[in-house]
Amino acid sequence: AQKITQTQPGMFVQEKEAVTLDCTYDTSDQSYGLFWYKQPSSGEMIFLIYQGSYDEQNATEGRYSLNFQKARKSANLVISASQLGDSAMYFCAMREGNYGQNFVFGPGTRLSVLP
Amino acid sequence: DVKVTQSSRYLVKRTGEKVFLECVQDMDHENMFWYRQDPGLGLRLIYFSYDVKMKEKGDIPEGYSVSREKKERFSLILESASTNQTSMYLCAHRPRDRDPGTQYFGPGTRLLVL
Numbered sequence: 068a069q070k071i072t073q074t075q076p077g078m079f080v081q082e083k084e085a086v087t088l089d090c091t092y093d094t095s096d097q098s099y100g101l102f103w104y105k106q107p108s109s110g111e112m113i114f115l116i117y118q119g120s121y122d123e124q125n126a127t128e129g130r131y132s133l134n135f136q137k138a139r140k141s142a143n144l145v146i147s148a149s150q151l152g153d154s155a156m157y158f159c160a161m162r163e164g165n166y167g168q169n170f171v172f173g174p175g176t177r178l179s180v181l182p
Numbered sequence: 183d184v185k186v187t188q189s190s191r192y193l194v195k196r197t198g199e200k201v202f203l204e205c206v207q208d209m210d211h212e213n214m215f216w217y218r219q220d221p222g223l224g225l226r227l228i229y230f231s232y233d234v235k236m237k238e239k240g241d242i243p244e245g246y247s248v249s250r251e252k253k254e255r256f257s258l259i260l261e262s263a264s265t266n267q268t269s270m271y272l273c274a275h276r277p278r279d280r281d282p283g284t285q286y287f288g289p290g291t292r293l294l295v296l
Contacts, residue, residue: 110292111288112225112274174223
């Protein structure tokens, strides 16, 4: 079974508008972490934001926020005031347990920001 | 600035060839990882290493081996390349004291096996 599901293979958003990228996850662990990475066309993966399963507040990093709904097992990424440079692939990932050395990535969503 | 370099950005090899993909990090980090990335599948872990000469299989180790003789260098080896190993290969590393999910990635190597 898929551990991380990203149902949107592609998304378009107008410059300066907000956009939400969906992510749902599946785990039976109590302690886990959720992450979002950005991959521009250059290929490098860039860490964006992290949410721990015990964190009560939603994580925020500048224009990025993570809408964490634990009961629904969702961890959506919200990008406010989209910029042209936000066009990229976005991957949701999950680390299970406290000391997991590896973790699972979703299939990704390609975001295109329109001028 | 964290720096991860991978030996080649693009590589074309023939079926049956032995292929070496090199990854070097300059941060003295213990943990290093090799992933392959395929459309619709995201990233899948091939192997990881938590110290020199230490290695652990990831989710898809078949057809690959690794070498970690020095802390800064983690090599991925395809003993006999096959066309189904055509993919994007990404190396990553992280310090021991950071969350296991916070990894620093290299620019990737696009490998084409003919």
